[in-house]
Amino acid sequence: MSELIIKNGYVFDPISGIKGDKADIAIKDGKIVDKVSAKAKSIDANGKTVMAGGVDIHTHVVGPKVNLGREMRPEDKLFRGSVRGGIVKQGKRMEMGFSIPSTWKTGYSYARLGYTYVNEAAMPPLMAPHVHEEIRDTPIIDISAMPVFGNNWFCLEYLKNKEIENNAAYIAWLLKATYGVGIKCVNPGGTEAWAWGENCVNIHDPVPYFDITPAEIIKGLIESNEYLGLPHSLHLHGNNLGNPGNYTDTLDTLKLAEGYKAKNKFGRTQVIHNTHLQFHSYKGNSWGTFGSAAKEVMDYVNKADNITIDLGCVTLDETTTMTADGPFEHHLQSLNHLKWANCDVELETGSGIVPFVYDKDSAVVGIQWATGLELGLYAKDMMRVFITTDHPNAGPFTRYPRIIKWLMSNKARLATLDSMKGKAKVIAATDLASMDRELNLYEIAMMTRAGPARALGMSNMYGSLAAGADANIAIYDLDAKKLPTDPELIEEAFSKTAYTIKEGVIVVQGGEIVAEPPNHTVWTKVTMPENTQVMRDIKEKFTKSYTVNLENYAVFDDHVYRPRAIEVDVA
Amino acid sequence: MPKVIENVGCPYCGCSCDDVRVTVSDDGKKVLEVENVCAIGTEIFKHGSSDHRIRKPRLRQPDGSMKDITYEEAIEWTAQHLYKAKKPLMYGFGSTNCEGQAAAARVMETAGGMLDNCATICHGPSFLAIFDNGYPTCTLGEVKNRADVIVYWGSNPAHAHPRHMSRYSIFPRGFFTGKGQKKRTVIVVDPRYTDTANVADIHLRVKQGHDYELFDAFRMVVNGHADDLPDVVADVPKEQILEVAEIMANARFGTTFFGMGLTHSDGRNHNIDIAISLTRDLNKVAKWTIMAMRGHYNIAGPGVVWSWTFGFPYCLDLTKKNYAHMNPGETSSVDMAMRDEVDMFINIGTDAGAHFPIPAVQHLKKHPWVTIDPSINMASEISDLHIPVCICGVDVGGVVYRMDNVPIQFRQVIDPQGLLDDETLLNKIADRLDELNAQGA
Amino acid sequence: METVTMTLVQHPELYLECYSVTPDLFAGKSLAEIADLPAHEGKIVWKLGDFFKFDGKSGATAAETRIIVNGDVHKMKRFGQQMTAGEILINSAADMYVGCWMRGGKITVKGNADAFLGIAMEGGEITVEGDATNHVGSAYRGDWRGMSGGLIRVKGKAGNDIGTAMTGGTIIIEGDAFIHVLTHADGGTVIIKGDVEGRVGGQMVKGDAYVLGKILYPLPGFKKVATVEKECDGQTYTFDQYIGDLGERKGKKKGEVIYGNIYLKA
């Protein structure tokens, strides 16, 4: 039996309430245990920071739109450093791409940052076999994927008729068919409208033909989610993303959660996870009057304890935007004129892709950058506020260490602000320059592992160092008692772990990949009585409207790799 | 008792129809009947159980004859030659499942060679255009359910994609298109009067090789410069251009399906590129999408698989081992063969012997040549080594990508009777290369 | 300025990638160190010294280093890749990517140069005394930022894709060109002294093309607006000025629409 003990590190584990005390972490057979025998192999973590493996609640790493992004951007693989990607081969396979890394680079890079589980934020159900092929080819990190429902014809019809039970039964069926983990909703109704070249710009803007509003879709999906008691809540990307003045729409959207309470056995407390809030927190009525509404939005979020959010911080890089919000990407290409991909998916969803250069000398970009950080700094309950970049939309996930640096160091924030040409405008349109809060390592641990794991309903498996959890551990070369005064050293420490351990196996040592054990596909298996009405509806839609046969639609079992089911029973 | 297998995928054209019914013999070794499928698809299923199928690898002997060898010997021979070659090329994948394409990526990365697929001689220019201008597209069901204007530009589905018009584009009655063909306007742009043009409402006989000019003209109209149009563009009169532009701009949902007529005439990628520009323009006033009429049932597959593996869909240079490089014109198979730039060739799931220019074949023929293919073809007959494998969709299932990049799960219908599938074979070659590399290091 | 002369002693069997042959990498190195620089032939990593013998000496910096390449190097690619200063003189034909991603300095090729000459060039000067083929001063695949500065002069003819997605700098083709000149350009100047088959300025947002010969198939998206006198590579001619591509989007400056121009010798 394999045993490992990590000795004398400064441990930060919000799940078990350890706040930087020196402690030993024992591992046996891939799980965290209370103690191990004297024969256990030991790792000296003296002077280092120990946290559970990171959990990314919202990232785009596998699937058709991510991959079309890779395909359409050969220049994303051009010279960076001495070779492409700047990384020499260390694992079994080469690592390619900057903003949209290859699957191998994705797995290796997350592992180097100390992350061991990530949640793919948008799986078009029809394309699920593609998502699972990419999961197979992503090393080390466990992956779950959320099918998108907010523009799905079944849901639009059931919810219009207020048939929550039927909608829930359909969702349960689709989670099994796609091996999905939970309910994603992107620009509810707006992407269906985009199939006709239109959009739903606020929550009361009705969806063409289906005659339902985004507000009704969101409430219906919350109710369906809680009816089923899924591990995760509704995961929402609301309407009107990215536009000046959209924060009022965001507040309207968040208020839809009022009166709902989470019902589940997984310890999840929220009913909406609102993703990449940065893109939804803008003031102004034009790009000229553009400003941050982080304070207004966070004032609401801080009070509403049935909501969680992730930041979606802008990293100031050249990157690739990609979302199931088809009309948004079309709008974006009309602004920056760069290449544009779009893919509307029959009966289900759509997507768009546009490269984007977040030029730090543009005032709008500077304001976006400040907004994302402000959200984190205005937050009161860090177990409900998570670090993301909506990878790769606001920047690649490989920049998480930089976000952490900015959140932990006012000096670093001011230095970046100082380097911006539009500095004066950014200062005028945001509060950032006057915010001196600096987050501590315990808060960072909440925002990057404990919090996201709890919001996903998986804190018994991930993001935790309590006995029984998976032995996923990150050890950073950071002396928690003597944090460096140079913020760059914080970024560096979070960029390459001293060790990353995945299910008890050392996968990264000294920032280098040393092993690549197979990953898991995490999904939610709902058991409930068969709903004959829904099964009939499914058959009918496949006969009449889909172009793939029903029998070939659900992912074949042998096209899902190393599945790990979260079980839910609905009586 | 014969068994009926339903929902079988057809391993022929890019329509990747998944509604075939195949009846097989009790022992699972013979295909007895195939339904719902075009003639050519039937042929493939029948061939799968033909008595004349090659079932053993064959190695050319000093006297020129071919001798049966074992799979182990074939794997060893291939791995040794890959290991020795400075710049081996693996090309093909017109009839390979994605699992096989992923294994091929592993082989060529391990070998440090070149990896390319048939797109290089058909829809490669479409990739170049996608690189430069993006790809506003949709799945075929969107066309079926919504489209009221269909353009076939330089493509002739009546021949190349027999069920395209009936399953996806012109004839089906979809959710918002209950009247089927009656409510659809079909426009064909082609210098020839094709069978597809025959069912069109409007046929524009564009001057051969001058599609680019015609696209430019449409873009002028959409962007408000109709007044500056010359009287005739690429043999098409101004009135007809205005009429068709009007139909396009008023579409509720339009789709342009383009084919080799654009990718194989002068300017190649630029013809697609400007077609994409027109699609972007039309989205300012209507809803438009565009789609490449990919030829084979999984020729979209390698582009998808290699993009997640390396970030490039084709023309891969993996010789640097630390990173991949791609630049068609340099790293494309035909260009390299014409320049005599590779020193070993693996033809897999295609027939380079028949499709490449003769001087290219002559250059390749000077070096070791392996053909991995279920059938005998020109490539297999000039090879040093022919390794037969399963036919995807017949002896082995797997994931394939339809022309709209929708993954379709193909099924196995008959017993492979000892044949290896591409994935297994290639992984064994890669395992052996790993050993050779380790010994060499 | 110091000079390193490299003389071919061994032909590669396939093609050799000479990305190490730049004043930047030669500067400050001894001849032995230079001979040790890598060059790829397929997956084999050779040393430059396996193919060339070296004489002379390099300067302390790139700007003080001149490289003379002797022997037939038409099977060698990537001379001067990403160079920032100094000079390279190639006394024969060269293969693809001469001066690719070049930022400064000077390259002269006495013979022909193959495809991707000066792609994504930012500055400096390339002269080819023979012919060039396709993709002279064009962008790398997918990049919307093509050649942005510098000068490429081809004394012979060229193929297709001259200055694709160009944003600045000048390309002069003294002979004929085939198709696609300044396609997708957003700036820059291309001068063709011979004839062009067609597709000059397609999808062009901005930029200037000068054609002293004929355009066999002009694009519909260009319309004649004036006849002007203009200087072109040191000489003044009368040109018919066409603006376009009217099918492409256009930017505005001080309220006025900015077009791309074709100046066709009257």
Ligand code: SF4
């Ligand atoms: S259209 Fe193509 S895929 Fe469909 S049955 Fe015919 S040959 Fe097969």
Ligand SMILES: [Zn+2]
């Ligand atoms: Zn997202």
